[in-house]
Amino acid sequence: MSKEEASAVAGIFWSLSPVVVITSAAGEDINGQVAVTAVTSSIVHSVPRLLVGIWKGNYTHGFITRSGAFTIHLLRTDQLDLVRNFGFYTGRERDKFRDVGYRTGVTGSPVLLDAHSYAECRVINAMDGGDMTAFLVSVVDGKILSGGDWMTLNHFYTYAPEEWIEQYGERLSLSVANSLGIIHNIDYAPWKGK
Numbered sequence: 001m002s003k004e005e006a007s008a009v010a011g012i013f014w015s016l017s018p019v020v021v022i023t024s025a026a027g028e029d030i031n032g033q034v035a036v037t038a039v040t041s042s043i044v045h046s047v048p049r050l051l052v053g054i055w056k057g058n059y060t061h062g063f064i065t066r067s068g069a070f071t072i073h074l075l076r077t078d079q080l081d082l083v084r085n086f087g088f089y090t091g092r093e094r095d096k097f098r099d100v101g102y103r104t105g106v107t108g109s110p111v112l113l114d115a116h117s118y119a120e121c122r123v124i125n126a127m128d129g130g131d132m133t134a135f136l137v138s139v140v141d142g143k144i145l146s147g148g149d150w151m152t153l154n155h156f157y158t159y160a161p162e163e164w165i166e167q168y169g170e171r172l173s174l175s176v177a178n179s180l181g182i183i184h185n186i187d188y189a190p191w192k193g194k
């Protein structure tokens with residue numbers, strides 16, 4: 001198998017992933033971002049866990065490391081606007097909650113009022129990946145809100161307007177260039193907890 005084919009196989013995992021909004025609070029401040037790197041990681045129904053990858057350059061990363069908590073929301077297929085709001089801009093430059101209804105959840109993280117569903121999470125371990133951190137989280141609360149079909153990355157690329165895809169592509173290229181510089185600088189020290 002060639003390296004090119006290996007990358008193509010790894011890419012299939014992207015397309016199948018649910019598109020989620022992750023929100024977190026640090027003190028009075030709140031922020032949120034889009035992610036597609038969330039997978040289940042517990043076979044014990046009564047001990048639900050997820051594994052979520054967050055890039056270090058994102059403003060949200062600092063919120064999660066400081067608070068040790070976030071809320072993860074599955075989006076419905078008709079919520080493309082939320083992907084743009086939370087995934088195309090950084091909270092360093094924009095209040096992403098200006099036009100988005102939310103309440104404060106049990107972990108202190110914001111919970112969006114309109115989504116497919118949400119799960120409130122606390123970090124129980126974290127692994128450095130150079131350019132990103134893989135957070136193992138415990139799901140402490142959650143609810144199906146509207147339900148229905150949830151959005152996948154395939155859906156986003158199929159139904160988002162062409163100019164959005166271009167705009168996101170440009171942002172992604174910058175992130176990839178940044179990641180390339182640090183992706184192999186892995187800190188193997190175990191996570192100490194909060």
Ligand SMILES: Cc1cc2nc3c(=O)[nH]c(=O)nc-3n(C[C@H](O)[C@H](O)[C@H](O)COP(=O)(O)O)c2cc1C
Pocket residue numbers: 019031032033034035036037053054055057058059060061083086087088089090091092153156168
């Ligand atoms: C469709 C889509 C998928 C994304 N997937 C991820 C992801 O899995 N992990 C991640 O850290 N960022 C991901 N992002 C990028 C962040 O959502 C984006 O950089 C965001 O603007 C960061 O906001 P912040 O700086 O306010 O935290 C994705 C963005 C989009 C639009």
